[in-house]
Amino acid sequence: MRELFLLLWRSITEDRLATFGVIVVVLLVTVALFAPLLATHDPYAMTERVEGTALWVRGERVSIEEGIAADTLYSVSADGPENYIAAGAGGAVVRYEEGSWSDIETPTTETLRAISAAGGRSITVGHNGTVLWYTDGEFEQVDVPSSADLFGVSLTDDGTALAVGEDGTVLHLDDGRWTVIEVPVARDLTAVALIAPDYGYAVGARGTLLRFNGADFEEVASPTFRDLLNVTFYDRSAGYAVGERGTVLRYRDGEWSEEQGALTRTLRSIAMVSAEEVQVVGTHGDMMRRVDGTWQQVATGYSRHFRGITSDGETTVVVGTDPYINSLARPSADHFFGTTHNGRDIYSQVIHGSRTALLVGFVAAVMVTVIGTNVGLFSGYLRGRTDNVLMRIVDIMYALPLEPFAMVLVLLWRPGIHIIILAVGLLTWRTTARIIRSQVLSLADRPFVKAARIAGASPLRIIYKHIAPNVLPLAFLQLAVAMAFAITAEATLSFLGLGPPRLYSWGTILHQARLSGAWRTAWWWVVPPGLLIMLSVVSVFFISRALEVIANPRLSRR
Amino acid sequence: MARYIVGKLLQMLFTLWVILTVLFFLFRLGLPDPTVALVTDGLSPEDRAIVTERFGLDRSLPMQYVMYLGNVLTGEFGRSFHYNAPVTAIVGERVANTLILMLPAILISYTVGPLLGVLLAWKRGSKLEAGGITTGLVFRSAPMFWVGMLLIMFFGIQLGWFPTSGMRTFPYEAANFFDKIFTLDFLHHLILPTIVISLYYTGLPMLIMRNTMLEVMGEDFIEFAEARGLSKARIMYRHAARNALLPVVTQAAITAGLAVGGQVVVEVVFSWPGLGLEMFNAVRTSDYPLAQAAFMLMATIILLLNFAADIVYGKLDPRVSYSSQGAGV
């Protein structure tokens, strides 16, 4: 035995390729063992990003400024030529002046949902009844008679304002005094547009439209039951409201009507440059503009969610970016192999995948070798009827194709790692059995076997004591070959979607890449797992070549 | 010899009968009811009963078995539940598609492979040999579906040189199967998948050839030839190679047998309407008659080819068998 291992050691160290193979296998085993430590992310976690961003549209040119705030910006308003002010989560307010954005201190950490600038002043509202005035570069918190979450605000040049919020909350600012106005609905109100002290509209959930006449609100029949999320007026006779599912309502001369937009997801903000020139933004990077009476999609090239828009016709500023999935990110320091379409870290998946490959490879290979060697031993030594029956079973195994057979097993027992091992194990011991058998056939006539038989040794004893040690090198070789086969088979079956749920393997990663449709461009998703399959299989081949020299000394003769 | 062959054939029939029986009961007891999928189409339980009756699924299992066995003996494999058509027609068409995909690739592999094998044996100990062996093993290690994806990505989508899926461009006009496949357009579609399959399969005959060559080259008649002053190339390709070809031929038979089942993954990646894919989907949708016919066809061909290899070779040689391991992947 010791001799055998020495021989093994020598043949591997003498063969450069085999040495390479052993090193790779050892590395892979190490990676598999320490996978949770080596992985930088939870392989299932859909990584999200959140930040305040500004998207600039000047003519046809679209550019993005990332990270102008740490968290989502909900609303933006122009408070002068080329001057903008935006408010967002955590009480953050940023102001654009002389070509750059700067933070402005506010006395709150509540989320600010809307901001409205007029007459050199701004007012911003947010959760838990937060209302802030911005005058002369300073923010000042105002006490209002409500602690409801406020979602929308609108300020006129002469200092009147309306703020709306959850469960039909409306606050009215007139003569410097805030009062609560009762409204006929209890639904959430999401936005308000006040264009004169006595004229405005509020919108809300389930298509709610409320008209303001300077003193109170009146519900207007709505052409939609969709949640409305924003409303803007250009003048008394022209306005727009938008909402979920691409809903666009047009207001013209006292009538609201539904208009066919160019988008189908949630729309969140409107900018009107004139009664006919309108732009709208929404979630998932959606943007559309109205050209000659029809809406056309504007490809922004981004998938982040937009919240607020303002435009003077020349320059359009869009703010936003709620948490969004960091999907299909290219390789970076954060994600070594990039991310999937669901924002999952591919590097971590590949690391975890090594466990599956090695586990299946090893367990299935041992199973194959144990079954195959034993069948070969008995078949070859006992011959006759036993041999015949066993060889017919081998024939049957040869005649079954792997993939459909694995599918049958999955339907019988549902997907799982044991199914893959079983499929590979059941179908591949056939070759081992044949090879061992023919070796045994030639050994059985050797003098030492005959001697043992004459000495009265039982067949079992002869098989395991006398013959088995002689086929051991060959069995070892088969183990290696079976392992290479098992790793490939596992990858193949997982690629076909037969792999166990929620267990990453290299085949599964490629399966998902293909399933998502993103594989044709996201090379970083396709290349690493395939390379690793190739590397591990070829390493095992290299090792098996070294083993072959021992098992089949004829080859090393020259 | 004749007795041996008849005996072998009887054995084969017996094996086929066992496979048929096992599959019959495995499918019917293990797989879901094929009519259940109709429920989402809005079929009421009573309406489903009609379908069940039409497919004869309402009879007892032994009864179904006996009837099936009787039909198979008369060459009747039943109707596919999914396609609502005789399975023989479907399987026949699919197997033709698969063969037209697999055979050229295997032919290339088993022409180029042995030639390279001779070369490697000739250049024993050279960098060429080491490089050749390594390359062969690397291509045998790269999963075909992955190589296929990479080739489609690069040559199909980036460069646009080759179609990325299917067998031909539509619409086309063809009177029969041969008209369909002997067109430039078809060849154009065949190139990428053929490259993928050939790259994978070439390594095996190459390595087998090299190993056998090394053995043959030690034999006396080679030394005679050398003594007679024949050129090295002549010795290698005329004398040694001819004697070393047998294991490769045997392996070719085994590989061809497995190829009938198709490479499901290649068919998936290239959207090739072949037998492997059909078999896979038939199992998935509990289409017993179709799945069973496909399995049986494949088993028959594999057994026949193995049998042929047996006849050619006398008995299986260990050198051939152990290197054939990867062939089934």
Add this chain to the structure above:
Amino acid sequence: MTNTTSTMRTAVTVALMLTLAAALGFGAGAPEPEGDPVPEITIYTTTESYDPIRYEAAFMIQDAWEELGFQVNVEPMEFSTLLQYFYDEQDFDATILGWSGRVDRLDPQHFLGTLHGEQTDLGANNPGGYQNPEYDELFVRQEREFDPDTRREIVLEMQEIAASDAPLDVLFYRDEVVGYNNERFENFVAMAGEAIYNEWTPYEVTPLGDDTMLTIGTSQEPDTINPLDSTSVWGWKFMRMYYDKLVRLTPDIEPEPWAAEDIIEVDDRTVDVVIRDGMTFHDGEPVTVDDVKFSFDYFIENDFAYFRPFFGPIENVEVMDSSTVRFNLTEPYSPFITVTLSQIVILPEHIWADIDNPADLTPDEIPTVGSGPFKFDTYDRGEYKALSVFEDHFSAGDIAIDGIDYITYADSEGVFTGLLTGEVDMTAWRMEPGQIPIAEAEEHISVVTVGDFGYYHLTYNLRREPFADRALRRALAHAIDRNTIIDVLLEGRGEPGYSVIAPINTFWHNPDVERFEYDLETARELLEQAGYTWDAQGRIYAPQD
């Protein structure tokens, strides 16, 4: 090793338990729950390959429910197995499945029926076993109500009852997003549920270049092109182009007389149909009232399951004169014109009359002669189909193309590649979320989105603990993050669902049904109110009764 996260989760739980046990040992301690732990819940869903959306959604739901202290397993399985457990055996705790939006399901009957107390048998449409006498009574009333507005009132009320009982959670209605080549053709027609692969697109599209054959890419194959035997919508969508029907549904799903010149409702059980003059079959034979009568008789006689729901209570069909056919119904049936007359095709009597057992036809024997606007050319199974315009059809003058090619691909990836490379002009079935941005970025592809009135649902087995408890179901409904499922998995292309009647079915949909917003705190409070308790490890216990 079978599941790394669950191993880790177990490890963390064990560690927590040990710490807590230690803490308890020193006194303090949470009150020990008195009831039994809520049994483990297993969610059945599809495999990832079948539908990655439902697969991922199940795991999202698992995470949320586990946070409430439930023990939840997710078991993805092959689709047919899933259906078997759900419908045939009713052996499940909770299952994620879907109903597709077929035109006849715009009528609320079918979807409301999936909650009907009389459809709870094995194999029937209400496997969850929801039973509410009030709902069942309304169900019968709406079925018999012929005034649409009155019926609507009942339907809205039923939705309200069902929604607040939460016997199932409608997860989302998924948008149908398809694409077409805008450099080759224009004027595609979009219809709810069918997107642009509908009966009208071939009529309306106009070629922009020399190519006058509309090429459609599909991964769905007709099961057969035998109209008497087809069980799949894909066979039907192909055949309806070369067969004609008495009525066609317009893109707004309004019935429009087609092969019928006129439809006269004599009384609520008698409908007269006057057929159009001068129609011929593709073989030149005229279309007569006898062919119409024959077709309906033949369909009924060859009682094939798939078409049964379309027929309704036809007693008999009579030929009145050379242009009029009368349908006598056994009882009033409101969808007769919209469903029956619009779905059953006219077969040539001179061809089919000799076929006794149409279901036994082999593929080569199946007749393909119709009287529709297109005529049958080629069908190569799994690869290719072709139709060409029938110049003698009364509507042929409206058609700007010369015919339709259908290319079959192995999967949606293949179809999508065909669209990208210009091999096909339009897709028959939706694109996957990952493909859509790629398509949008292509100049030559236009993307069309339509809503669906089919829906995906998570249905509870109300026969089993813990789902028998309405309060628990309502709490769980608050623990399903529909918005994230849509935003992340569908990239916003769909909408959260609260009713079995979808919002795009505007007439029947009730927008005011109770909505369960995702809020784990609310869910926890609801459970507490219902008497559920938690042990020190956070595991939830059923109320002691």
